[in-house]
Amino acid sequence: MLPEEHHASLPVPIFPRQTLVSLLVFAAGWEALAHLAPLLGIPPFAVPGFITIAKRLVAVTPFDVIVTLARVVGALIVSFVLGVLLAIAMYRSDALEQYLRPMIRILMAVPVVSWILFAVLWFPGVEFRIGFVLVAVCGPVFLIDALDAMRGVPRELRQMMRSFRPTPRQFFLKLMLPAIVPSLFTSWKVNISLAIRVVTIAELVGAVTGIGHQLSVAQELFSVADVFAWTMVLVVLLFLLEALVARVESRMLRWRG
Amino acid sequence: MSGPPPIAVRGLRKVFRQANSGQSVIAIDRLDLTIAPREVVSIVGQTGCGKSTFFDIMIGLDAPTEGSIRFGDKSPYADFDHFRGRIATVFQQDRLLPWRSALDNAKLPLELIGLPDAEQHERALAWLRRLGLGQFTSAFPHELSGGMRQRVAIARAFAMEPDILLADEAFGHLDEVTAVELRDTFLKLARERGSTAVLITHQLEEAIAVGDRVIVFGKPARVLADIRVAQWPAAQHGILREAIQATLQSNRPDPRLG
Numbered sequence: 111m112l113p114e115e116h117h118a119s120l121p122v123p124i125f126p127r128q129t130l131v132s133l134l135v136f137a138a139g140w141e142a143l144a145h146l147a148p149l150l151g152i153p154p155f156a157v158p159g160f161i162t163i164a165k166r167l168v169a170v171t172p173f174d175v176i177v178t179l180a181r182v183v184g185a186l187i188v189s190f191v192l193g194v195l196l197a198i199a200m201y202r203s204d205a206l207e208q209y210l211r212p213m214i215r216i217l218m219a220v221p222v223v224s225w226i227l228f229a230v231l232w233f234p235g236v237e238f239r240i241g242f243v244l245v246a247v248c249g250p251v252f253l254i255d256a257l258d259a260m261r262g263v264p265r266e267l268r269q270m271m272r273s274f275r276p277t278p279r280q281f282f283l284k285l286m287l288p289a290i291v292p293s294l295f296t297s298w299k300v301n302i303s304l305a306i307r308v309v310t311i312a313e314l315v316g317a318v319t320g321i322g323h324q325l326s327v328a329q330e331l332f333s334v335a336d337v338f339a340w341t342m343v344l345v346v347l348l349f350l351l352e353a354l355v356a357r358v359e360s361r362m363l364r365w366r367g
Numbered sequence: 368m369s370g371p372p373p374i375a376v377r378g379l380r381k382v383f384r385q386a387n388s389g390q391s392v393i394a395i396d397r398l399d400l401t402i403a404p405r406e407v408v409s410i411v412g413q414t415g416c417g418k419s420t421f422f423d424i425m426i427g428l429d430a431p432t433e434g435s436i437r438f439g440d441k442s443p444y445a446d447f448d449h450f451r452g453r454i455a456t457v458f459q460q461d462r463l464l465p466w467r468s469a470l471d472n473a474k475l476p477l478e479l480i481g482l483p484d485a486e487q488h489e490r491a492l493a494w495l496r497r498l499g500l501g502q503f504t505s506a507f508p509h510e511l512s513g514g515m516r517q518r519v520a521i522a523r524a525f526a527m528e529p530d531i532l533l534a535d536e537a538f539g540h541l542d543e544v545t546a547v548e549l550r551d552t553f554l555k556l557a558r559e560r561g562s563t564a565v566l567i568t569h570q571l572e573e574a575i576a577v578g579d580r581v582i583v584f585g586k587p588a589r590v591l592a593d594i595r596v597a598q599w600p601a602a603q604h605g606i607l608r609e610a611i612q613a614t615l616q617s618n619r620p621d622p623r624l625g
């Protein structure tokens with residue numbers, strides 16, 4: 111979707127030299143700035159050194175990380191199931207597709223902040239609000255991707271399959287679903303980075319747990335070190351999830367060679 | 368165990384309405400044709416004459432605009448499910464499922480008819496071996512050459528042990544040597560098995576090589592000539608070839624074909 115997502119989905123396990131160099135240069139620059147801050151008239155809390163950040167990193171509470179992770183994974187699974195089921199229904203019924211597609215396009219244009227405000231105004235439960243926002247943002251991505259992928263299954267393969275006279279169920283299980291697996295992996299990768307970024311904003315509002323909540327606490331305390339530490343945790347979490355998906359993908363898509 | 372049904376085509380017409388221009392295209396025009404059980408027939412016609420349209424109607428994926436096609440007392444379109452496991456197809460491209468190994472591709476139709484797992488495996492394996500692919504059962508399509516992929520497609524068709532085998536330009540995309548070899552294998556297996564086989568091609572040489580009977584299609588599809596190759600002595604095959612060529616070019620039956 112967005113160009114940045116393609117960068118984020120590059121495999122991470124082995125750091126190429128250029129990556130290491132750019133990270134080190136950034137770190138060195140930051141550290142230098144941290145030491146020079148008083149001379150430049152920057153308040154010391156604004157650019158904390160790595161020692162300070164490391165201390166805050168050690169203080170990261172695993173509970174909040176797990177809560178955020180659980181919210182992301184749970185909401186993605188719900189979005190995936192709903193999105194694919196609805197895509198199948200829309201694939202099978204042209205009428206349903208014609209009615210729903212414009213609605214879905216509209217839903218996809220709604221800003222995340224609006225979803226959060228709606229959620230807060232409509233629903234009392236914090237978990238439900240967060241889940242609602244994530245599913246509203248990620249569900250349509252799964253749906254549209256799955257639907258387009260089903261439409262893109264080559265006519266030649268459908269004709270071959272139909273010539274062997276499958277039941278409608280067999281046609282789906284043996285042709286359509288396996289055919290869209292590659293595109294489903296792409297949707298997962300897009301949605302993981304989307305969900306990680308959205309969940310923190312959703313957690314800013316009303317949640318008393320999770321990384322988003324910790325970020326808002328850090329903001330109230332004017333603790334740049336804490337914001338830095340939690341952000342690092344988020345980025346690492348995102349990379350780990352992406353690496354996990356990439357791994358499953360390369361195992362399941364061996365047939366692509 | 369009643370064996371393959373006879374195929375009867377009567378007054379078959381297929382008219383397409385083009386989506387953009389709204390114009391009608393006649394793809395098949397009053398086609399009459401009878402194919403006896405176990406006959407091996409080739410159909411030859413120019414590109415665009417309606418062969419693939421006829422193929423789609425034979426496999427039951429499309430309905431005629433007018434006229435009828437019957438396999439025995441059933442219609443491949445209206446009685447679609449009756450023919451599950453009885454009609455096997457081979458297409459111009461191999462049309463294998465890229466995510467399945469050669470073995471799993473050959474198994475596909477057997478899964479659809481719900482054969483027990485062990486039997487699916489055994490049959491698919493046996494047919495892959497007969498087609499010389501014993502070493503490649505676990506290879507994915509992208510790891511095989513074009514000829515090998517088409518062998519898998521042929522194994523897939525025969526593993527069904529079908530009554531009727533239908534092939535649309537099945538060898539046209541392969542190099543000459545591979546095409547001849549595969550076609551001969553295909554015909555040998557079809558005759559051994561006693562299936563009715565219809566091979567559609569735009570290549571004259573291929574049509575004649577198939578043997579028993581050559582049906583020449585005009586444009587739009589209708590029978591211009593129906594030739595029993597055995598009635599032509601080998602010495603006159605040159606004349607036969609010329610006469611079919613002339614028929615295809617003029618879109619009219621050549622007098623030499625009688």
Ligand SMILES: Nc1ncnc2c1ncn2[C@@H]1O[C@H](COP(=O)(O)OP(=O)(O)O)[C@@H](O)[C@H]1O
Pocket residue numbers: 383384385392393394412413414415416417418419420421
């Ligand atoms: N689905 C379709 N809609 C409209 N016209 C079609 C369709 N399928 C085939 N035709 C037309 O019917 C004619 C015969 O096509 P086809 O059966 O593919 O020929 P062949 O297989 O002999 O090359 C062509 O003019 C083609 O454009």
Ligand SMILES: [Mg+2]
Pocket residue numbers: 415418419420536
């Ligand atoms: Mg064709």
